Amino acid sequence: MNAVDRAWLRRYPLYAKTCIVLACLVALIALLFVCTRVQLDNKAIYEQAAITVGDTARLRRIAKSIAAVTPNTAAGLNTQATELVRNDTLLTHWRQRGAPTSLIAAQLAALDASHATPEMLDALKIEIDRQGDALEAIITLLEACTAALLFAGIFALAWGARRAFVLRPALPLHMLAQVGHAVPAGRDEIDRLLTVLNGLVARLRSEQDESAQLKRIVEDHIAFADQSLDLLHYICAQLAEDAPTGGTLEALLQRLVGILRVQRIALVLSETSAQLLGVDAIVAPADLAPHIVRERVVSELMPLSGVRSLPHSQSNELLTVLAAPVRVPSGTYGVLIGEGEADTRYEQRHLHLLETIASVLAHAISNLSRDVRDRRMTLLEERNAIARELHDSLAQSLSYMKIQLARLQAVLPDELSQSDTGQIARAIREGIDSAYRQLRELLTTFRTSVHARGLAATLEEVAEELSSRSEVQISVDNRIRRVRLTVNEELHIGQIVREALTNVVRHARASSALVTLSSNEREVTVTIGDDGRGIATESGGEHHYGLSIMRERSRSLGGRLDIRSNEPSSRIVVTFVPASFAQHARIGTSGTVR
Known part of the structure; x- marks a missing residue:
């Protein structure tokens, strides 16, 4: 050195x-x-x-x-x-x-x-x-x-x-406060820092103003905390009573606008989440949808998180965006987006509140999805149990009766076979055969499963399965993804579509078929069309049992089944009112009466 x-x-x-x-x-x-x-x-x-x-x-x-x-x-x-x-x-x-x-x-x-x-x-x-x-x-x-x-x-x-x-400057600082003299230069930088105390003495006069400002900041934080707790209590109470609805979500977003001091806010949901809740993919209070949400598609909005500054496509101005993903460890359901002007400065507490609300919504959607899945699986397990009981009891008895009746017909003399006794035996045989066919159809119905992701996935599987086993090109046009159907309704629709497509593959000699699901907000229509040779609607046709079963399922849905056969094409149209539509209609009627 x-x-x-x-x-x-x-x-x-x-x-x-x-x-x-x-x-x-x-x-x-x-x-x-x-x-x-x-x-x-x-x-x-x-x-x-x-x-x-x-x-x-x-x-x-x-x-x-x-x-x-x-x-x-x-x-x-x-x-x-x-x-x-x-x-x-x-x-x-x-x-x-x-x-x-x-x-x-x-x-x-x-x-x-x-x-x-x-x-x-x-x-x-x-x-x-x-x-x-x-x-x-x-x-x-x-x-x-x-x-x-x-x-x-x-x-x-x-x-x-x-x-x-602390220890070394304590005494000089005390003396400086008493006498107010400048401190001479010392041996090191700490001693020389004592000269800054002259400026600190002048700054003490502004201590009261600073204390008042600090008090205002603390009061603002306390008010924000109270509003946040009140909002969390509100949303938890709403979600504890019922599943999230469009009205509940819009009311929540409206309250968030005042607490977060954002100008516009929206909840952007994935397609499956929107279908599960029965709402639009973008939920926002009236005229409060953020510009960034209007200008971009849902897939571009999903990755947003935190506080960002994004340009406005029309005015090229920067917009401050708060975003919190609506997700749980098992999946992402959407994103909660708030938007303010470029000069708006958001603190960490604002982002934490938005993330907390997003987490509560995510768990509510997750619980709703799990409940729907559990109800569907419970119903399927019950149907499978009934199918096993029928197969082990009634199906075995019918099979035994068929065998015994065949033995009886075999030992009847020729003169009895041509008499009333033979006709009665043949009538009994036909009745047993009909009962056995109906029982087999009932067992097939009970054993029919619905995809865990709902009706849309079930129909896609049916179309893919039947297309792979034949030369018929089958496609599905599902326009009711946001309509909430019960598990029983999904089962009946899936079985009607399967039966109709099976008839198309076996009898219609068609090259293509289209399954269309649509709704006019009053009822749901399921149409199965093909370009084949048409359907014989009179009783006794080669597949009249399938048509009878489809009509019975339509009546179980409280709807109707129409067959429109115009060679070289045919259509089967099922129209019914879902339980969710009927419930909304009852709620609207009761509200009008009140």
């Missing part, structure tokens, strides 16, 4: 010591960061290697089990397994640089020679996990030591700061 450096240290000793301590703390923090980074990287590498070895063992087992039946497939699986371990980063590193243990080296050699059994691969996976745990323990110990040194350095810095900034 030269004379200039020593003079600098003598002139600024406290500053130099502080810089040294801070440099040490920064170095410790950097070391801690590097250790953490290395730990995460190694953990990921070891986990990936363990997964690769596990997958390789699984492929080897599968190949071994099918080697006698399909040797080519088994060879392909063995090749794929070899490629997995050959391309793994950790295993390649160990091959090039040497394995950490002799056991792993031997196992790697067996892998390279393609003689590794699934048991050897399982042992290698265990060794990889053990090596990963050991390396992680070492890095953790290093992190703990580094953290201890970091805490010690912080404590030393805090203790030194207390001594330098």
Whole structure:
């Protein structure tokens, strides 16, 4: 160290010591960061290697089990397994640089020679996990030591700061307050900072104004907290009584406008969420939809979060946007967006409130979706149980009666077969056959499942299934995604569509078919059309049982079924009033009466 450096240290000793301590703390923090980074990287590498070895063992087992039946497939699986371990980063590193243990080296050699059994691969996976745990323990110990040194350095810095900034200046500051004289230059920068106290004395006169300003800020925060709690109580009480509706959501957004001091606000929902709630994809109070929501599509709005400044497409002005995703760990349902002018400054408390409301809405939608799914599954389980009981009891009895009646007809003399006795036996046989067909149809109905995602997914599956089994191109045009149907209504519609499309495939000689679901806000219409040879509507046709079943299902829905056959095409039209429409109509009527 030269004379200039020593003079600098003598002139600024406290500053130099502080810089040294801070440099040490920064170095410790950097070391801690590097250790953490290395730990995460190694953990990921070891986990990936363990997964690769596990997958390789699984492929080897599968190949071994099918080697006698399909040797080519088994060879392909063995090749794929070899490629997995050959391309793994950790295993390649160990091959090039040497394995950490002799056991792993031997196992790697067996892998390279393609003689590794699934048991050897399982042992290698265990060794990889053990090596990963050991390396992680070492890095953790290093992190703990580094953290201890970091805490010690912080404590030393805090203790030194207390001594330098609190204890030493205490007496001079007190004397300065009493006499009001300027402080002469001192030995270090702390002593020279005493001269700033002259300015602090002048600033004391503004303490009352600052205190008043602080009081206003605190009162504003308290008022904001009270309004936030009141809003949370309101939305929780509303959601506890019933599922979210358009009116509830609009009232919530209207109250948020006043609390957050935004000019426009909207709740943007995904298509499935909007369909579940029975509302539009964009919910906003009257004339309060943000410009950013009007200018962009829903898919562009979903990733928004936090506080952002976005340009207005028409005026090129910047708009301040608050956005909070409406999501739970299992999925995202939408985004809550508030919009203000460019000079609006939002604090973290505003974003926290928006995120809290978005979280409450997300859990409400999630609970509603789970309830709908649970009700659907409960109904299907009950129907399957009834189907099993019918199959084990009534179906067996009918089968037994058919067999016994066939035996009776076989032993009847020819003169009795042509008499009234034979006619009665044949009538009984026809009645039993009809009852058995109806029972089989009933069992098929009870065993019919509805997709967990609802009617739309069910119809798509039916169309795809029947198209793959025939040359008929079947498409579905669903225009009622926002109409809320009960599980029973979905089951009947799905079975009507399946029966109609089955008749098209079997009898219509058509090349294409279209299923259309539409609504005029009073009733729902389901149309199944094809370009085939038409439908024979008179009783006794080759598929009149299917038509009778479809008519019975339409009556179960409280609707009607029309058959319009005009060669070379035909259409089956089912019209009914959903329970949700009827409920809304009753609510509107009662409101008008009141």
